Amino acid sequence: MGIGKDARRLGPAGFLLLACSSGAFAQSSVTLTGLLGAGIGYTSNVGGHSNIYEDSGILRPNTLSFQGKEDLGGGLKALFYLGTLFSMNTGGILGAPGSLFSRESYVGLSNPYGTLTFGQQRDFTFDTLTVQQYAGIFYEGLYGAHQGPFPKFGVPYVIGGSYDFDRLNGEAINNSVKFKSANFSGLTFGAMYGFGGVAGHFGNSDSSSFSVDYEFGSGGVAAVYTMAKSPTNDNGNAGIRNIGVGGKYRVEAFQLAVLGTVSHNTGNGAQIDAVDTTASYDFSPFWNFATTYTYMDGNAVLDSAHASQVDATLTYQLSKRTSVYGTYVWQHASGPGALARINSTQTSPSSSDAQTMVGISIMHLF
Template sequence: MKYLALWCAVLSVFVAAEARAQSVPADSSVTLYGLIDAGVSYVSNEGGNKNVKFDDGIFTPNLLGFKGTEDLGGGLHAVFDLVDQFTLGTGSILSGEGIFGRNAYVGLVSDRYGSVTLGNQYDFMTDSLFFGHDDAAMEVGGLYNFRAGPFSKIAIPGNPPFAQQFDWDRMAGATVDSSIKYQSPSIGGFRFGALYGFGGVPGSFGSGSSVSVGANYDNGPFGMGAAYTEVKYLNSGAPEVGIRNWGVGAHYRFGDITTTALVTTVRNTSNGGAIAEGEVGASWLFQPDWQIGADYMYMKGDAYLNNNHAHQVTATLDHNLSKRTLVYVEGVYQRTNEGAQALISGVLDPDGTSSGPSQFIGRVGMQTRF
C-alpha cells in the first residue's frame, strides 16, 4: 500500500510539471557561435628585433560560445552564455584562463524590468563603452588598437610581469568573476546598469570585491556612454591593490560614415600611478563590401609614471567576402617620448616592448564568424 501511495505521489508531481509545461510557451533555443581570426604580422621592433610572425585573435578574439534562452512566459526569459577564448595557432585555451574564462553566466531577462545575471561577466567599461560602439577598436584595428603603451609601472595585477600596462582601461574584454549584474531595459533611449563582484573573504565582505556602473543613451545615429569600475585585487597578505577606471565616449553615424570619440582613465590606488587617454576615430563603408577606418590616440601618464606619453595612429582596410567572412590589412604606429619604450597592445609574447620610442605593426589577416 505504501508503494502505491509513493507512486501516486510521484505521478502527481509529473502531472503537475507537465501541466505547467503546457501552460508556458515552449520557445527556447541553444546557439553555438564563434569568431576566428588569423594572419601574418610584421613588427618593426619586438624586444629589439624585427619580427614576422603568425598571429591570431587580433581583429577579433578567437571565441567559441554556447548561449541559450528559454521563454518562461509573461515576458520572462532564462538565459545563459558560456564563452571560451582560444589560441588558433595551437588550438589551446588562452593561457591563464579556464575553459569558459571569457564569459560564463546564467540569469533572468524581463522584457519590462531588465536582466539579472550571475557568474563571470564583463563590467561596464566593456559593456557601456566598447559594446556601446564608442571605441574605434571595434571597427579599426581590434586588439592592436586597445590601450597599452610605456606605462609598466602602473602594475595592473593579473597581467604578465612584462606587460602590467596591458588593457589598462579594461575594454579588451576584462571580466569580473563571482559577480551579479543588473542591466535595465531601454527607457526613452536611456539604459543603465550596475555590477558587484564578491571577494569571498571570510569576515571581510568588501575585501577583493569589485563594483561597476554604466549608463548609455541612444537616439538614432547618435549614442553616448559612461562607465566606472573599481576592482580590489588581493595581494598575499599585503594591502590589496585597488584599480579604478572611468570613461566616457560617443559615436555618430553620418550615413555610411561612423565617427567615435573616447576618453578613459586608470588609477592604481596603491602606488598613485595614473594614465589618461583620448582618441578619435572614423570608419567609412565606401562600398557595400569595402570599409576603411582610421584612429588617433594620445595616452599620458602622471609623475609616478615618469610623465611618459604616447601617440598612436591606426588604419585598416577591410573587404567582406561574405556576410560572415572578411580579409583585411592594417597598420599601427606608436611613438613615445624619448627615454620611454613603445608597446602596442597585443605584442606581449614573451615581451614585445620596443627597445626604443617607436613601434610599427603591419598585418594581413582573415576573420570569420559563425
C-alpha cells in the first residue's frame, strides 16, 4: 500500500543513473525508497489445523521503488515510478510470473492542474478509498482486506476465488492511462482506462476506474467506480465491477469512517455487498489503536453466504521510520456449508465457520 514519505537520494548507483540521462542535474532527482516488514503470524484453523509461521508485509507490503522527477519549466514536470513487491522471508519477487516491477510502473507529466501517467497502475479504489483512510484496511493491512466465504465469486488469478474482491488492497491495471487532478479547495477527481489490447475488439479485456473525493477540515466523502475485465471471464467480455462510497469524520485524536462497497461479477452474476465501520484513536504521537467491523453479504449465486469480521490493530512508532504493531482478526461465516476465510497468504480456508488470525511485526521505511 503506502510508501514512506522519508526517502534518501541514491548513492553511487543513483549518480550513474543520472549520468545516463539527459537534462540538467539541478532540475532532476531520482530517489530510492522502500518498506520492509516481517513478523510472526498465527492462524487458528487452516484446513482443520492451527498454524504458526513467519509472515512478511502484513500491515504494508514489502516494496523497493525508484521514482524520479524533472522540472521542465512553466510548472510542467516529467515523472516516473518503478516499484516491486517482494517477500521478506524468501527474497522472491511477488506478482505475475516474469514481472519485475510488480507494484506499479509508470511515466508521465504533471502540472498545476493534475497528473497524467501511462503504464501499470493501481486504480482509484485503492488510491482514494484506502489511501485516504475511508477503508479499515488502511490500519489493518493485508489481514483486514476482504475475502470471506465466497469461493465461487470468481476473482481471476487468485487463490480462493474472492481474494480482495473489492480491490481495496491495491490491484494494478496493465496498459493503463490515468489522470488525477490537483487539489481544488479539497476536491480531487480522476479517471483511468486500461487497454485490453485485443485486435478488432476494442472493449475486450479492458478496465476503467473513476473517482471523486472531497476533503474538508474535519472529514471527507468519496465515491469510486472500477470495472476490470479479464480474458478468463467470458473470453474478456465480462469482469468484476466495484462501486465504493465512503465518509469519514475526525474529532481531535478520534476518527470514524464508514465505507460501503458493491462487488459484482458480470460474468456469473455473483455479488458481494460489504460495509466497513472503522474507529481510530491516536493515544499519543506514538500510539494508535484502530478497529473495524465488516459485514459481507453474498447473493444467491454465492449460496447467500455472509460473514462478520472484526479487526483490531495497535501500532507503536519507535521513530519516524520504524514501528511495531500487533493485528487481530476474527471472522464468522454463515450460510450452507460456509467456511470462514480471512484475507491472507494462507492457502486454505478454515474447516469451520470461524477463523482467527494474529500477527506481530516490525516495519521500517527508508
